Amino acid sequence: MKVFFAALFLAASVFVNANPWTNRVEAGLRTLQEWHNPETYRWNTTNWWNAANITTVLIRYTVVSGSEEYLPIIDQVFERNKGKNFLNSYYDDEGWWALAWIDAYRLTGQKKFLEMAQTIFEDMTTGYDEICGGGIYWKKPQQYKNAIANGLFMLTALRLHQEAPKTTIAGKEPLEWGELVWKWYRETGIINRETWLVEDGLRDCQPNRGRNWTYNQGVTMAVMCELYRINQDTEALQWLKN
Secondary structure, eight states, X not given: OHHHHHHHHHHHXXXXXXXXXXXXXXXXXXXXXXXXXTTTTEETTOOHHHHHHHHXXXXXXXXXXXXXXXXXXHHHHHHHHGGGTTOOSBHHHHHHHHHHHHHHHHHHOOHHHHHHHHHHHHHHHTTBOSGGGSOBOSBTTTBOOBHHHHHHHHHHHHHHHHHOTTOOBTTBOHHHHXXXXXXXXXXXTOBOTTTOOBOSBEETTEEOTTXXXXXXXXXXXXXXXXXXXXXXXXXXXXXXXX
16 A cells, blocks of 8 residues: 555656646645654554655655645654664665655755765665676675666665765765666666566576566666766667667
């Protein structure tokens, strides 16, 4: 249920200032908040990473609506859950949180959000090695290199570059990390050049054919858009068009 709400709002928030989307989004948010737990500042029935998605929804709604209604909740999600720096055993979970806090930094200008995103990203770099030519794992310790973990890693790197381009994290600037993994990603066959769908990941360093999840498509497309936005990467643009 929460994944449905998150997907709906991420899409609908673009149209929040235009009827009938305004009323629909606001009604959806009110329903979503019925699951809000004031003790944990998360949402009942959601997983850890879904809470990051919902936080992103509230941030984006705040940006496009100009409403300050959810600013206290966004801040309390951070303050109540920052004890472990939003880290766990799954690199993709960490990526969702890093992206949420980059968005929060863009919204508020508060450095604590950017610094947390950098801390999370630094942990994500520990999942990188040269097995299968590069890329990060999905789960600690060293389990399965897949599209979503690497997609979120690249997207986080590229957005961190936009906010703090000269920062060095684990020996590289964020853009270096993003471009390094993008080069590996497109060479692995994870993007199927026959169907132009993103496969789920690698088994024995070969792509799992026919395992196509929508979130892998969306995150990969976002990476391509960011690459073009940053350095006019025409190859990424062509891949996006395909």
